[in-house]
Amino acid sequence: MLPENDLKIITEEMGREPNLVEQGCFLNLWSEHCSYRSSAPLLKTFTTVGDRVIIGPGDDAAIIRFGEGWVLAIGMESHNHPSYVDPYNGSATGVGGIVRDIISMGARPIALMDPLYFGPLNTPKNLYLFEHIIEGIAGYGNCIGVPVVRGETYFDESYSGNPLVNVVCVGLAREENIVTACAQKAGNKLVLIGSTTGRDGLGGASFASRDLSEEAEAEDRPSIQIGDPFTEKLAIEATLEAIGAGYVLSCRDLGAAGLAGASSEMASKGKLGMRLEADKVILREDGMTPYEIMIAExxxxxxxxxxxxxxDAVLAIGKKYDLHASMIGELTERLYYTVEFEGEMVADIPVMLLTEGAPTFERPSTAPPEREIGEKPDLPADMKKVVLDILSSHNIASKEWIYRQYDHEVQVRTVEKPGSDAAVLRIGDGKGLAMSCGCNPRHTLLDPYEGGKGTLIENSMNLAVKGAEGIALVDCLNFGNPERPDIYWQFKQAILGLGDAARSLSIPVVGGNVSLYNESGEYGTAIAPTPSIGLIGITGELETVPQSHFAGEGNTIILVGNTLDEMGGSEYYNMVGLRLNGNVPKVTDESVKVVETLINVVRDGNVVAAHDVSAGGLAVALSEMCDSIGAEIDLTSVGDNLRADDVLFSESHARAILVTSSPEKVKEMLADVPHTVIGTVGGNNLSIKGNGFDLSLSLEEISDARASLTKMMME
Incomplete structure (x- = not known):
């Protein structure tokens, strides 16, 4: 049912009360998921333009100029609520939906990333969700031949009742082949191509704008779409062929709000109306009503x-690929969205009212009382054990069990595979496309503004250690119920922080998604604020991209950046039961300078290995660099008057470890940013000493600890 106030506005504007079909259209298109009612004023604070931006927010995907006539399409979506109710189909169709956003722009999808957030794997329900969500992503992505090249998997109690499934897709096209969702001319026809229309996904957009409860699993299952990756693969080829032939003047994926959403938005973008014949839609189920046909997803x-x-030529392409295709309507000069069914008019709505008439507003926001920093923990008696415990925690442990289920090499573009700081793909000759994703929700929980800024800095560092400069980002802003002033305050502050960081790095925010009401009655809590992003960048020459592991006996190891007492939100503090204690890492002007300097240093070609320092701190980053060879590390000069645990586990931003055989050259290029020589590569152990500690980890001990998640899932 439409909210009372919405029904009043619509009735006044139309001069009559909307009928059932019209109410279904408004219910979905005016939902939070489609209309961004609570978020539109805040999203307008983002800088969305730049030298490389051809198409920014508002279409199915953004279009970014890469070079030499190539453009990139990039989009990001969530499928959170469906993945709780039906984890396999929810996550699979999340992949399918974002891929169609890319092909509807005329681009071939070339890569996927999947930032995922789960409750701890110590309950059967969380373990079930984890296994089946991964299975759904793998099953769909592998079948359609699009590699999953990067991801994030984060575990926190707040996601137990509401896991998050965010997906980024990047596509590649020639600039001249790009189409948009902006309708071009009255009298042109509308062709629906692909699968048949059934009752799956009914009301999905409005469903995504509610919180979850235990009962949702049964009563909301009709809101879950069922995917068919084999049909998707055919739809990819058919769409790109029709666009390549010049037959398609505008195009739209049928996602949220189904046919009602895609068709009305296409018309309104072109300042045109539309007349649809719902009985021309090819159905898979008998007896579907016009209401169901219009909003099915x-x-x-x-x-x-x-x-x-x-x-006829487009219908023939559909037949060639064994897809269902039919002409279902036409564009009109009359600015109304009209739907007919079996000769009767069942909807007649002013199109701009439907697509742009939903009231948007800033909700009340209230900052919480100032947080107590709290006490520090007692220094551990056995520091080596703490390092191994952190390495084996599921947030830090290797995610190999996950990414081994994905085909990350299909299309043979992948240069840097999953497990590295950033994925790198070969595009044409010479330079590469770098990709990173995710955020640190605990940082954002403790300080939403700094957490929002840190989200971009950490992803930018992931690119920088590959010599890549960020050129565009998309976001998926996952938060709880915005009607709660404390949650809306988190939401607003995170957006402001992310936007400020983006401006400081000159990276435009070109698209994304807002997912609100992520909380459940079952657990009685909202998720940790999760401003997840997808960031793309351009590397230097591919031969200068360094590896992620120690290499070269005797090579010099340099730490870039400052290590501070910034333990708030750290994996170490969470492990010792101080989840809400400590200073949150802050982003400074120096952080931006480190990112920019690192890019130049790596592109110069004298860095053989590089790794960002982030979750888990220095101890984790050094351990992760140990593959076939170890290192001798001296952290005595790192940090001013810091305790041993601060030095080892602080998560201060804008830090990286560089390995080089030309230390003087690299140090010269690092002259304007903090840096310290901390050791040399060599041996079969990672030996780390500093003020008050001296520990040694064998390569086998590190490998065993990092394999904890894989071992658990294989048992």
Missing amino acids: SQERILMEVEPENV
Whole structure:
């Protein structure tokens, strides 16, 4: 049912009360998920333009200029609520939906990333969700031949009742082949191509704008779409062929709000109306009503604007790929969204009212009382044991069990594979595309503004250690109920922080998604604020991209950046039961300078290995660099008057470990940013000493600790 105030506004604007079909259209298109009612004023604070931005927010995907006539399409979406109710199909269709956003722009999807957030794996329910969400992503992505090249998997109690499934997709196209969702001309026809339309996914957009409860698993299962990756693969090829032939003038994926959403938005973007014949839609179930036809979110469907003389050619392409295709309507000069069914008019809505009429507003926000920093823990008696415990925690442990289920090498572009700081793909000759994703929700929980800034700095560091400069980002802003002033304050502050960091690095925010109401009655809590992002960048020459592991006996190891007493939100503090204690890492002007300097240093070609320092701190980053060879590390000069645990486990931003055989050259290039020589590569152990500690880890001990998640899942 429409909220009372919405019904009043619509009735006044239309001069009558909307009928059932019209109410279904408004219910979905005016939902938080589609209309960004609580978030639109805040999202306007982002800088969305830049030298490389061809198409920014508002279309199915953004288009970014890469070079030499190539463009990148990038989009990011969430499928959080569906993945709780039906983890396999929820996550699978999350992949399918974002891939169609890319192909509807005329780009071939070339890579996926999947930032995922779960409750701890110590309950059967969380373990079930974890296994089946991964299975759904792998099953869909592998079948359609799009590699999953990067991801994040984060565990926190707040996600127990509401896991998050965020997906980023990047596509590649020639600039001249790009199409948009902006309808072009009255009289042109609408062709729906792909799968049939069924009752799966009914009301998905409105469902995504509610919080979850235990009962949701049964009563909301009709809101979950069922994916067919084999049909998706055919839809990819058919769509790109039709666009390549010049038949498609505008195009839209059928995602949230189904046919009602895609078609009305296409018309309104072109300042046109539309007349649809709902009975021309090819159905998979008998007896579907016009209400169901219009708002069903059945997967693998694309809507195309086609000139009348090219309709038969597009229908023939559909037949060639064994897809269902039919002409279902036309664009009109009359600015109304009209739906007919079996000769009767079942909807007649002012199109701009439907797509742009939902009231948007800033909700009340209230900052919490100032947080107590709290006491520090007692220094551990056995520091080596603490390092191994952190390495084996599920947030830090290797995610190999996950990414081994994904085909990350299909399309043979992948240069840097999963497990590295950033994925790197070969695009044309010479330079590469670098990709990173995710955030640190605990940092954002303790300080939403600094957490928002840190999200971009850490992803930028992931690119910088590959010599890549960030050129565009998309976001997936996952938060609890915005009607709660404390949650809306978190939401607002995180957006402001992310936006400020983006401006400081000159990286435009070109698209994304907002996912609110992420909380459940079952657990009675909102998720930790999770401003997850996808960041893309351009490397220097590919031969200068360093590896992530120690290499070269006797090579010099340099730590870049300052290590401070910034333990708030750290994995170490969480492990010792101080989740809400400590100073949150802050982003400074120096952080931005470190990012920019690192890019130049790596591109110069004298760095053989590089690794960002982030979750878990220095002890973790050094351990992760141990593969076939160890290192001798001296941290005596790192940090001013810091305790041993601060030095080893602080998560201060903008730090990296560089390995070089030309230390003087690298140090010269690092002259304007903090840096310290901390050791040399060599041996079969990682030996770390500092003020008050001296420990040694064998390569086998490190490997065993990091394999904890894989070992648990294989048992």
